Amino acid sequence: MDFNLTFDQLLAILPPAELEGELKSFSLSGIAALERANKGDISFLGNLKYKSLVSKSFASIILLPKSYTGSPKANQIFLRIDDPSRGLAALCSYLESSLYPPPKSEIHSTAWVDSTAKLGTGVAIGAFCFIGKEVSIADNSVIGTHCHIGDHAKIGRNSNLHPGVKLLSRCEIGNDVVVNAGVVIGSEGYGFDQVEGSHKKVTHLGKVVLEDDVEIGANTCIDRARFEETRIGAGSKIDNLVQIGHNVRIGKSCLIVAQVGIAGSVEFDDNVVVGGQAGFAGHLKIGKGSKIAGQTGITKNVEPGAFLKGNPALPFQLAQRISILQKRLPELFNRFDDFANKE
């Protein structure tokens, strides 16, 4: 990191703090975990189970809960606050706005904006953006460099499309949505009819809808629906390099980790959590609050609250137990052979 903060600035950003210790020179330039912090760094104890790291840390300033009883070294300050994690979040938010200042609310001189597009106030359009016909972008949204916003697409308020996003025709993005670099939204679904021995593409006339507060990771792809819509529910967070097929419906507040693949027409209820590289066959229903471990292969509907692992997917505890028994297969075969020979 690369910032400069005075001690007074720091105290103004944090909630009220009890101060212990002294710093000779004061120049804060980084934030780091307790074990990696050096002079000039601010660190923090977010979880009491790591409290033994505090006395070994070289951080200049450490944010601590009020219950922490130790004392700072020479040339080190402890700041005790009610909730160190929230204090840290306040500091991070301040630094983010200084390290990554939002772009100016203007259309870059190199961008192409169709004359029929409607842009709200405070909208920023980056270099080399293409904004198509009848596009609408609501107030304070930011479109990064090299983005393509296809004809008739809609973007809500305070949304942020990072560089190189391709939002294809007629797709819709809500408010407070983050789309990371390189994402493709609205590509044609993968569907073919067999016609006289060749694969004839099924026309895709639908769209993709991202509800409010959704985040999409870098280079993820979301195909548009055959007729209706592929929909990502409010507050759901999707990581990098994920594949979402046509007509998929993801519920609210789901978490989908990197490289997951979801085939066409799968429906997730709310609060589903999926580990990296898991895969879902088409047309399945995934129950509310279910959890799917990384690399799992789902080929059947999933009950609400289930926790599954493996391919074929099994209840997590059973999958773990079978994994342990599999390691004992050589022993079992040997025992059985011994046993059979004795008879």
Place this chain on the structure above:
Amino acid sequence: MDFNLTFDQLLAILPPAELEGELKSFSLSGIAALERANKGDISFLGNLKYKSLVSKSFASIILLPKSYTGSPKANQIFLRIDDPSRGLAALCSYLESSLYPPPKSEIHSTAWVDSTAKLGTGVAIGAFCFIGKEVSIADNSVIGTHCHIGDHAKIGRNSNLHPGVKLLSRCEIGNDVVVNAGVVIGSEGYGFDQVEGSHKKVTHLGKVVLEDDVEIGANTCIDRARFEETRIGAGSKIDNLVQIGHNVRIGKSCLIVAQVGIAGSVEFDDNVVVGGQAGFAGHLKIGKGSKIAGQTGITKNVEPGAFLKGNPALPFQLAQRISILQKRLPELFNRFDDFANKE
């Protein structure tokens, strides 16, 4: 969707239809599956096994096979035609050309086209495209915004490159090819020689060739060959986020679902079908018409017509049987222990 169709227009688009029922007001604005269709929607019975859904559907118009015997509700029309799926396809094709009209056959004012590039008639070049030296693009092909067409690349007739495709130098695309957004064609293969303890890149002088009627899904990557070519056979369809290594040869009419990875020099015969997230080790031969289930790991050659699953890959039926027996491992271990104790 967002279209307006009169009943006369609809009848003109469809093959000859037998009409039953009446609509009070007529305003068609969507197509939807039977169970999700509302007033104003057109729906269809594509497969007789879903015929029980017809009487419950709120669609204004339903396309049905002539053999269907029920009658429409009040304010609903049944249209019986010889092949409802073909009728639907005709309607979709009509709507596609109105919802996604092809771009004008022109070079966008912001594009950069090298003076040595040769463009056929009816070619459209999108905003911010880069068209390199000695490129040739045949009649009626469409190049989306932000595409890079490297020096000496060739593109055939009626092909469609969506926004942000990177077609690198000397690669070749046939006729009627679709390349979705964000695809990279012609990146350097992943090959290194060990030279004095470090990895020294192997030079890649070859190219990628996509034959006619190939489709490539969004953000898929196809590496160029070391010397000769990486080739995708005519009519093969590749989904999103697939990795195709250097010198791979895919036969004709293959289907490769999302997130599959194919290492260098693998050769697919024709009509191979691969489920999502399957992986292939290098230098293998994959027989004609073989089927590989999702998430399978292929490390040996595959016989023509084989159907494999799992890692290590096994014949599908055997893999299924072993999966069932694995669930019974706790029982087997317990039974064996009981048995041994009794002795």
Place this chain on the structure above:
Amino acid sequence: MDFNLTFDQLLAILPPAELEGELKSFSLSGIAALERANKGDISFLGNLKYKSLVSKSFASIILLPKSYTGSPKANQIFLRIDDPSRGLAALCSYLESSLYPPPKSEIHSTAWVDSTAKLGTGVAIGAFCFIGKEVSIADNSVIGTHCHIGDHAKIGRNSNLHPGVKLLSRCEIGNDVVVNAGVVIGSEGYGFDQVEGSHKKVTHLGKVVLEDDVEIGANTCIDRARFEETRIGAGSKIDNLVQIGHNVRIGKSCLIVAQVGIAGSVEFDDNVVVGGQAGFAGHLKIGKGSKIAGQTGITKNVEPGAFLKGNPALPFQLAQRISILQKRLPELFNRFDDFANKE
């Protein structure tokens, strides 16, 4: 390939060679493997185990080790040299510079370069590039078309960013680095706090650092760190469509094949080799020189030198043995049933 070389040129490029045979007409236009080479091609015997292919090859010229004893056909030349692989590499390097000449050291007229950016001598900036504030790019680096170089980013000497790379703000690239097309470096990490039932994004203030001689494959994504850095060690080579999470640290000279996923805060020591589609859970330590087979799922720390396979990951030999025994599970269940019935 598409080159023209005279025999004198070829001899000048190669190390000293012993010549046997004669060519009637001389027109070299390709390099190909022994079994696929035709008239006009140069071929080579890189590994003696393929020596039986030499006498069947139609190549016009074959590079051979001095120990090879056969004789050329009519209209074919053998060139015996000390190390045919090195000879081939010299030829390839010559051809690469002619087939893929480096771009002119200039800023393309369509590029946008901020006035505060510092460019070394010999730097080439491609069409439609965006170069942000306070960026520094050292001598002889090449930035392809449609790249985004974010504010305060740094790029060393002789590095090559292919078209469409997104190098986001404050990230750093060393010398002699290759970044293939479509790569995203510096996207926000995937981290959320649960705040009153919704997922609140954790601010990511860190950066990504690629050390010298690193290569990154097409459409790969590397997230920036929460506070400090995500770092890829010198000489490490990462293939296409790989996911590297926030705060990951990859050691030196590692090889990471396509579609691997590495969750946040994982630390690789040096010389780790990972097969395609393997996945790593977060916060693990992966020992020096360990090898991880394709599709393996790593959920625990890995010892130096270990060779693991499967999910759950097991030592390679054990995993292979268990795979073989699993195929015999139907037999084991049957034998056990027979046995139990006999009692």
